[in-house]
Amino acid sequence: MGLSGKAAIVGFAEYQHERKYVGERKFYTEQWAELTALACADAGLLPDQIDGLVCSDIREAGMFVPATIAEYLGKPVNFAERVDLGGATAVGMVWRAAAAIELGICDVVVCALPGLPIPSNPIPQPVNEARYFQSSSASWGSPQAEFEIPYGNLAQNCGYAMIAQRYGAEYGYDPVAMAKLVVDQRSNGAKNPNAAFYNKPVTIDDVLNSKLIADPLRMLEIVMPVAGGGALILANEEVAKQCNHRPVRVAGFGEHLTIKTPTYAQDMVRTPVGPASAQAFAMAGFGAGDMDMAQIYDCYTITVLLTLEDAGFCGKGEGMAYLRDNDLTINGALPINTHGGQLSMGQAGGSGGMTQVVEAARQIMGRADDRQLAKHDLSYVSGTGGVMSEQSALILRGA
């Protein structure tokens, strides 16, 4: 079943992630064009070699998004996908691109997730109160409009907090272990010039003393909104050989969707990343113990803890001890989020998960500078969308 591993990431582009962006504002189409040009140059490809694209939402259009992007780039494509998986989108883009390449319907696919602010509209727009409901649909007939939003169960913080609270009731909760995860990731992120928290490590006490947002989650355990964004180019085996860098082969993937709202999860603390990761490992022919690094989607600390358990890096209920007892930095046996994660990068709209894929590629290519791992052949990457409702996993390997 699955991929043969011949399609590879051959180049990438990543905006510097900034908390207070003062650069030029750009529409998403404009960021698409810029990121595509940068990623092509990075790979050593000509833009006209692109014959596939994978996108998500753009701010300028609600429908016909792939065609809008193809037209703006001036690139006719044989393959176009729009992925709607929240934070799992970047991982979902990669396997879809790899599958299309292995099918032979395209040779070079660009995937981009812009996240810089767009220009201010000179025509004042009416305030839309529903925009505060974020990813919960307020449309009539939506289950969220009727059974979640009126109770205030919306946005992400409270859902993740309720998952963390349930985890604590079943297995015990250790705020110090969660704080150590933040400290170790921020140590990695301190070495990443693209991170919003570059050169800004934190201590356990910093985390434990940060503001309680939704019990038990504290401010420093939650991603900070930033400006950013990134893109990837994938290519077939022949094209990859001509590119500038070591190809990063897509050896395995998995994806699993269950619910929209965690209230209705069969089991709130056994998450979809479990089956997604099992499929990815089986397809690639590797296990969790074979990985040189794990780039784990980290919108919150609880997401990393549950991914470590459910993907099999440790046993169920052992995650807190794993965080306490292991060095999770680039110096550890299994470095986690070597770029610092989104807890260091910040989260640029829907592009947060792209940072995990880009970092895995950067490490495997051997281009991670001060944080380059000595052993960098195999990476696990996860994506998490919604409130742990849709998750995806990749196994990436050096050629």
Add this chain to the structure above:
Amino acid sequence: MSSSFTKPVPTPTPVTQPFWDGLNAGQVRLQQCNPCGRWIHYPRNRCPSCLSADIDWHDVDGIGEVYTFTVTEQPTAPHFSDEVPQKLAVVELPQGVRLTTTLVNVAVSDIRVGMAVKPYFDALDADTTLLRYEPV
């Protein structure tokens, strides 16, 4: 602090109307699938196990236990700034269904996973009653 935002209220659909009518009458109503016996919440036109349309409504006492909860120090949206700290909870009923709610008549420090809770019918107006929960 009261909010200048309009509080979002549910707008029933033809399928969900009996649930909200029940709350307005001080009664929790749940659907059950006749062929497979599964209890269903939120209300649907088809059973989420067997996809049968053969579903009936039943009155239940609505007593359950807290499956999980959180207390928010920041409002989840500006519409709820007058409810902080929000005591959000998921309640599990003996029928096996879970529902999203908020807890009332309980101190933050007393909320526990597993605590027994009973319905509190919060009539916002003549047309809308929300199903909140309070300790038994």
